[in-house]
Structures are given as structure tokens and as C-alpha cells.
Amino acid sequence: MSDPQILLRGDRLGLGQPRREMLPDYHRWENDPGTILGFGNQFPQAWEVREGGWSGQRGNHNYPQFEVVRLEDMTPVGITTLIVNTFVRTAEYVILVAPEERGKGYAEEATRLTLDWAFHLGALRAVWLKVLEPNTAGITAYEKAGFKQSGRLRKSGFWLGNPVDELLMDALPEDFAGPSVMK
Numbered sequence: 455m456s457d458p459q460i461l462l463r464g465d466r467l468g469l470g471q472p473r474r475e476m477l478p479d480y481h482r483w484e485n486d487p488g489t490i491l492g493f494g495n496q497f498p499q500a501w502e503v504r505e506g507g508w509s510g511q512r513g514n515h516n517y518p519q520f521e522v523v524r525l526e527d528m529t530p531v532g533i534t535t536l537i538v539n540t541f542v543r544t545a546e547y548v549i550l551v552a553p554e555e556r557g558k559g560y561a562e563e564a565t566r567l568t569l570d571w572a573f574h575l576g577a578l579r580a581v582w583l584k585v586l587e588p589n590t591a592g593i594t595a596y597e598k599a600g601f602k603q604s605g606r607l608r609k610s611g612f613w614l615g616n617p618v619d620e621l622l623m624d625a626l627p628e629d630f631a632g633p634s635v636m637k
Contacts, residue, residue, distance in 0.1 A: 458523045458530065462571055464635055467563045469520035469534070469571060476521065476530055477508055479552070483532070486553040494586055494611040494620070516540060520571070522551070522564040531555040534568040536581065545572060547583040561592065565599035567635070573627040574634045582624040588613045593621065600629045 455475055460468040472480070483489060485498040516539075522532035531552050536545040547568065551561055572578045583601065585592050597603075605622040612618065 458521060458528055460523060460525075461520070462567055462635060463525065464563050464567045466525060467531070467560060467567060468523045468525050469564075469567050470523050470530075472519045472521045472533065474508065477505065479530065480504070480533060480550075483550055483552045488553055488556070489550060491613065492586065492589055492592065494613070496612065518576075520568060522560065522567075524555075524560075531560055532564055534564055536568065536572055536576065536578075538576070538578070543578050544580045544582065545576070545578050547572075547581050557591075559595075561595035562598045565596060565601075569600055569625055569630055570634050570636065573630055574636045580624055580626050582622060584611075584620045584622055586611045586613050587619045587621055593623075596623055600625045602629060 456473060458470040458473070460470045462469040481499070481501060481504045484504065490496070490498065517535065517537055519533055519535045521530050522534060523529065524531050532555065533550045535548040537548070538545040547565070549561055549564060551564070569581060572581050583596065584607070585596065601623040602625065603621055604624045607620040607622065609617040609619060611620045
């Protein structure tokens with residue numbers, strides 16, 4: 455297995471280029487029941503669908519993805535994605551933390567690093583996300599990283615089979631918490 459190519463370093467985590475050889479792990483993370491619950495999906499994704507999507511995502515500047523790597527041992531612990539709207543210079547943010555790595559505070563740092571990239575390298579004007587209201591751990595991590603609640607979509611998601619609200623959150627460059635790790 456190749457070593458991760460770290461593009462941006464934080465305190466405990468780095469953002470790197472996603473690697474094709476990690477695709478089976480990414481697929482496993484995405485199909486974990488906790489991930490499916492948090493994303494509001496109802497069913498797992500077939501391997502063929504995930505594998506087929508890999509080529510379309512790679513090289514697409516409107517869909518940058520980062521492998522989140524624990525710097526201590528260079529272990530991949532998640533993925534972050536920015537779905538960029540080039541017309542208005544904004545992006546939707548998505549994060550996936552490996553099931554075995556949840557609860558360690560990685561979502562906050564990975565989110566902060568991705569916002570750092572989005573605002574200081576990607577020159578985006580705003581980054582937004584949707585999160586299911588019962589996902590309080592996610593909401594807390596996003597707020598600590600600089601997101602603010604900006605609205606809600608009523609009963610637009612599902613949590614444990616029940617309709618729930620999705621909260622809209624956004625971050626602007628002036629909301630970015632702390633100094634950039636870019637020098």
C-alpha cells in the first residue's frame with residue numbers, strides 16, 4: 455500500500471489525496487449502519503456503484519475529496535468532500551469518519567482543515583451542509599469548526615425510520631475559527 459500524500463497538516467490529522475487502493479475501505483465505511491443512519495440513506499450501496507463512481511470523481515475539480523489521515527501513524531480515518539458550485543463559489547460539505555474512529559474528535563479537526571482549504575486555497579465564499587437534527591455529535595463538531603445554523607428543512611430526512619428535520623449550516627471565511635495552517 456502506498457503512503458498517503460498529505461496536502462495540509464493540522465495538529466493530529468492531515469488532508470491527503472484519496473487513493474484507489476483504499477476504495478474497499480471507503481466502501482465499507484460508507485455502508486456501515488451508523489453511516490447510513492447519519493447520512494439519512496436507507497440502504498447500502500453496491501460495490502459496483504462505488505467503484506464506477508471513482509473515475510467520475512477523480513480529476514473533477516468541482517468534487518474535491520480529501521482522505522483524512524491520522525498523522526501519528528499515517529492511518530486513514532475518514533474522507534471529506536466539497537461539492538463545488540463554480541458559478542457562485544460555494545460548496546456543500548460532506549464528511550465520513552471510519553466507524554472504528556468515531557468519538558475521537560476527528561470530525562471537528564477534519565472539518566476545520568477542509569474549511570481552511572476551502573477558504574484559503576479554494577477561494578470559496580461559503581461552505582454549507584445539511585445534518586439530521588438528531589445527530590447532535592455532528593452538529594457540535596460542525597459548530598466548533600466554524601459552521602453556524604442557518605435554517606431547516608422540515609421532516610426532510612429520516613432517523614431510525616422516522617421523519618426528522620434537516621438542519622442547514624453554513625460557514626463563511628469570517629466564521630473560520632483560528633488561524634489558517636497555511637503559512
